[in-house]
Amino acid sequence: MTERTLIKNISIVNEGQIIISDLLVDRGIIQDIGDLNDNNNAQVIDGTGKYLFPGIIDGQVHFREPGLTHKGDLYTESKAAVAGGVTSFIDMPNTFPNVLTIDILNEKYRIASAQSLANFGFFLGVNGDNLEEVIKLDTSKLLGVSDDGLYFTKKGNLLADNPETMEKLFANCKSVIAIHSEKEQIIEEHENIYREKYGENVPVAFHPLIRSEKACYEATRRAIALANKYGARLHILHLTTEAETHLFRNDIPLQQKNITTEVSVHHLWFSDIDYQRLGTLIKWNPAIKTEKDKKGLLKALLDDRIDIVTTDHAPHSIEEKQKPYFQSMSGAPMVQHALNIMLEFYKQGLISLEKIAEKMCHNPATLYSIEKRGFIREGYFADLAIVDLNSSWTVNKKNTLYKCGWSPLEGTIFQTKVTHTFVNGNLVYENGSFNEMKRGQALTTEKF
Numbered sequence: 001m002t003e004r005t006l007i008k009n010i011s012i013v014n015e016g017q018i019i020i021s022d023l024l025v026d027r028g029i030i031q032d033i034g035d036l037n038d039n040n041n042a043q044v045i046d047g048t049g050k051y052l053f054p055g056i057i058d059g060q061v062h063f064r065e066p067g068l069t070h071k072g073d074l075y076t077e078s079k080a081a082v083a084g085g086v087t088s089f090i091d092m093p094n095t096f097p098n099v100l101t102i103d104i105l106n107e108k109y110r111i112a113s114a115q116s117l118a119n120f121g122f123f124l125g126v127n128g129d130n131l132e133e134v135i136k137l138d139t140s141k142l143l144g145v146s147d148d149g150l151y152f153t154k155k156g157n158l159l160a161d162n163p164e165t166m167e168k169l170f171a172n173c174k175s176v177i178a179i180h181s182e183k184e185q186i187i188e189e190h191e192n193i194y195r196e197k198y199g200e201n202v203p204v205a206f207h208p209l210i211r212s213e214k215a216c217y218e219a220t221r222r223a224i225a226l227a228n229k230y231g232a233r234l235h236i237l238h239l240t241t242e243a244e245t246h247l248f249r250n251d252i253p254l255q256q257k258n259i260t261t262e263v264s265v266h267h268l269w270f271s272d273i274d275y276q277r278l279g280t281l282i283k284w285n286p287a288i289k290t291e292k293d294k295k296g297l298l299k300a301l302l303d304d305r306i307d308i309v310t311t312d313h314a315p316h317s318i319e320e321k322q323k324p325y326f327q328s329m330s331g332a333p334m335v336q337h338a339l340n341i342m343l344e345f346y347k348q349g350l351i352s353l354e355k356i357a358e359k360m361c362h363n364p365a366t367l368y369s370i371e372k373r374g375f376i377r378e379g380y381f382a383d384l385a386i387v388d389l390n391s392s393w394t395v396n397k398k399n400t401l402y403k404c405g406w407s408p409l410e411g412t413i414f415q416t417k418v419t420h421t422f423v424n425g426n427l428v429y430e431n432g433s434f435n436e437m438k439r440g441q442a443l444t445t446e447k448f
């Protein structure tokens with residue numbers, strides 16, 4: 001494979017602008033942007049009529065390795081990611097064993113260097129069990145700490161209404177604290193009410209009433225109050241309610257924010273009217289809520305109260321999903337289809353291409369201080385995605401690359417297609433084919 005690629009005559013979507021230009025990639029780096037001629041045997045790609053985005057940085061995925069690899073693994077899920085234009089991801093700590101020590105964190109980096117087709121970063125998990133060790137660490141060196149998904153084990157966790165644990169973490173942690181924000185006590189009260197009425201077969205349409213707006217709002221309000229008290233760096237994961245969006249600011253630039261938040265694509269795409277059609281396939285935590293919430297989330301994304309878009313890619317086997325309400329696993333795979341979803345909103349006139357690049361590429365890089373990625377700039381890593389905005393296709397089992405083999409989007413017609421994805425200058429994905437010679441790199445941060 002040639003080390004140089006010249007992309008000719010492409011519409012570059014970057015930093016609030018779209019300009020038609022050429023771009024030269026040399027040995028993994030964006031070497032030049034402008035009116036360029038190939039003078040050194042570069043592989044040439046004609047970009048006429050197509051759009052070039054910085055590779056998507058997905059700030060929240062569950063790729064399931066180690067320990068849960070019957071659902072997904074770092075190779076299979078990163079491959080699906082790359083097919084969707086995602087070139088970097090940050091993986092959550094609820095793999096097994098839970099990522100509660102630096103040794104386990106390092107082990108995940110080791111596996112990913114051998115397996116992942118995309119660039120990778122990992123959260124250190126934090127809960128009541130390892131809090132004392134975490135606050136002894138130099139947390140300023142970590143990409144972030146998170147409690148996400150650790151609540152599945154129902155022990156010692158931050159969400160179990162443990163104000164002391166939360167307080168100590170916020171007082172001492174120097175890195176981004178990424179919180180899964182739902183108040184467990186409120187959820188348990190609701191679970192008991194519905195269990196009494198319906199037994200194990202609670203209709204899934206009640207999921208947003210069990211994991212309710214109040215459960216989300218109260219937890220988010222409390223976390224923000226603590227972050228303000230200690231000046232901690234708080235990030236609220238996967239926001240789901242319109243009510244919570246009003247707790248976030250848009251009067252200061254992202255670089256100056258101590259408190260940030262995100263929306264996951266499924267909470268922009270689905271609403272409670274979809275439970276009837278899709279049942280437990282769209283059971284997520286926090287739950288898919290109402291049309292009003294869905295609209296409110298998009299509004300907050302557009303006016304910058306919400307900073308980034310993530311997927312919370314959470315594959316489970318179809319057997320694990322198709323169970324009665326209480327046993328059905330929460331979460332679903334999304335990473336391959338996230339950019340298509342956002343581009344569909346563009347097609348509907350709801351968001352600009354520049355805003356998509358801001359929320360899926362630039363802002364995740366800024367929020368997690370990721371070095372030299374997320375922007376199309378000379379000297380930056382050549383993580384790039386080319387999209388055709390006029391090419392329709394239907395999601396089906398055959399073209400869904402997740403190890404779990406299904407998607408809640410099956411049957412959906414997308415009008416846009418990712419045609420090429422470059423990771424560190426390597427053309428890893430091209431029109432349905434993969435070049436798997438190279439592996440992704442660990443994300444480095446400006447803090448290291």
Ligand SMILES: NC(=O)N[C@@H](CC(=O)O)C(=O)O
Nearest residue numbers: 062148149284285314330331
């Ligand atoms: N979002 C989900 O519904 N599930 C996630 C855990 C999580 O993000 O809370 C999972 O790991 O399956």
